[in-house]
């Protein structure tokens with residue numbers, strides 16, 4: 001991760017407390033789903049607290065079911081269908097969507113941003129099954145959040161980011177990411193990736209989000225899952241762009257999209273049907289989220305145009321055309337086999353290319369063509385073929401020079417290269433070997449000979465792919481180990497009853513906050529919350545009921561907590577709340593809200609309805625609390641004082657000492 005994003009810079013931005021972040025019920029859902037043993041029943045109960053989220057969750061689950069099965073109608077079913085990780089990320093996405101629909105950056109079109117993100121979410125979901133880069137349930141949220149860095153920049157730097165957007169709009173050739181790096185020391189792609197990493201999304205997703213706007217820079221292996229994920233994002237972005245584009249631009253955008261889909265192994269028929277479904281789902285989602293969605297294009301019709309319009313220029317400003325390369329060499333028809341090997345034929349003569357294509361296709365290879373060296377090298381980067389068949393002389397350059405320069409690149413070293421030579425002459429053969437070709441085919445070109453050469457090529461490519469698969473297995477294994485280590489760490493830091501971070505986490509976190517505020521002289525407060533009379537409740541109703549009281553009280557406190565505060569369970573009936581960037585007055589105000597929430601709570605036990613109150617002590621970092629220990633003790637004494645004064649109240653020793 002270190003070389004993907006500048007962690008230090010991200011921490012600075014995070015430290016401002018102004019990065020888009022989830023709130024309220026969504027925050028509660030996210031915290032709950034971080035705990036492995038959270039029950040579906042508990043989760044469903046919290047989710048029902050947000051009727052808007054209920055609707056969106058059920059709708060997303062129905063998007064997965066497709067039309068073959070009975071529709072999902074309850075929260076419980078939706079949870080079973082989607083699973084915890086997907087629900088978690090979905091809560092995150094929808095919470096951001098609800099809370100950041102408007103903002104201060106006047107040049108940033110918030111509605112269009114979310115409309116486009118929603119389209120990407122739907123397209124990712126539709127592509128997940130045929131492409132198999134990731135589970136469809138998670139794909140939705142990945143699409144929704146893939147460009148969150150832009151929203152973050154609009155939120156953090158409304159004026160400066162607005163200026164950049166305006167500059168990009170008015171001057172062709174200026175790249176948004178370059179200007180962002182100049183102004184903010186990181187661009188929106190890096191920021192999106194850092195935010196997703198911070199929210200705990202899997203590493204493969206983070207890397208894909210980091211690179212999908214400039215896939216060529218990522219240098220990914222063609223058959224890897226990561227490559228498929230990046231390309232799915234590129235394609236989903238293209239679907240979003242075409243849905244939002246003017247009608248006059250549709251025909252120009254379609255061919256590149258169809259080519260990309262074919263390269264991902266998605267047949268034309270399947271892709272067009274998926275796009276039409278995305279377009280109609282988008283309109284429905286628009287209604288649910290109260291977004292304006294205009295009539296989406298009819299993909300069926302555009303696909304027809306795409307067949308005739310392969311050479312049409314991309315529309316001005318169409319970002320996708322840059323990523324998908326509208327001038328890519330002629331791709332095969334939808335017949336491209338998802339698992340078949342790709343061979344790129346570089347030959348100047350059209351008739352010869354045609355003959356080679358026939359022979360290669362008979363051998364079940366997927367054939368791409370180009371006629372010049374420069375076009376060929378671009379095509380190699382774009383298509384990453386398994387084999388290359390290069391003619392002795394191309395339009396602009398000798399075949400051996402193409403091979404030689406490709407062999408100097410990492411990508412070129414993995415391709416099996418055959419050179420077509422004019423005759424089987426010793427001098428030529430020496431040159432072939434010198435240039436780094438793996439084999440040759442001499443003229444006059446004989447299909448039987450080519451077939452035997454291809455057999456050797458297949459064996460070599462097969463061995464190489466096998467090796468890569470093994471490497472990928474090892475990488476995946478290492479990643480799984482890292483994830484399970486992380487889970488263990490999380491479990492060790494989490495209180496099982498409430499799902500809150502535990503005492504160990506609280507002290508670590510408080511220590512970090514203490515160091516941070518000492519450095520930048522910002523306020524910091526803490527509070528100790530102690531439940532009143534839990535022993536009596538335990539004695540009267542049993543320990544199980546005592547547990548219910550603890551859990552429901554914890555939920556109530558979490559429900560009214562501000563987004564930046566962290567609540568932890570530090571003892572049997574004791575909680576610690578860390579309030580960064582908060583002075584004593586503001587902390588007392590929060591404490592009062594927490595106290596009132598506990599008092600208003602009616603605890604359902606399945607038997608009698610119970611009530612509980614809490615005693616709170618508040619302390620802020622100042623000259624009198626010169627150490628972390630002193631801060632905690634001061635808050636603790638405050639809570640003791642609240643008990644002494646009759647419970648159900650908030651006390652702050654520092655405020656009393658100041659006579660407030």
Ligand SMILES: Nc1nc2c(ncn2[C@@H]2O[C@H](COP(=O)(O)OP(=O)(O)OP(=O)(O)O)[C@@H](O)[C@H]2O)c(=O)[nH]1
Pocket residue numbers: 497530531532533534535536538542543544545546547550571572573643647
């Ligand atoms: N049900 C349940 N009870 C717990 C848990 N942890 C601690 N307790 C109980 O909480 C009670 C705390 O008792 P005390 O410290 O006397 O506090 P209290 O009864 O809340 O009374 P005051 O704090 O004086 O208002 C004890 O009876 C503990 O057994 C738990 O996880 N579940």
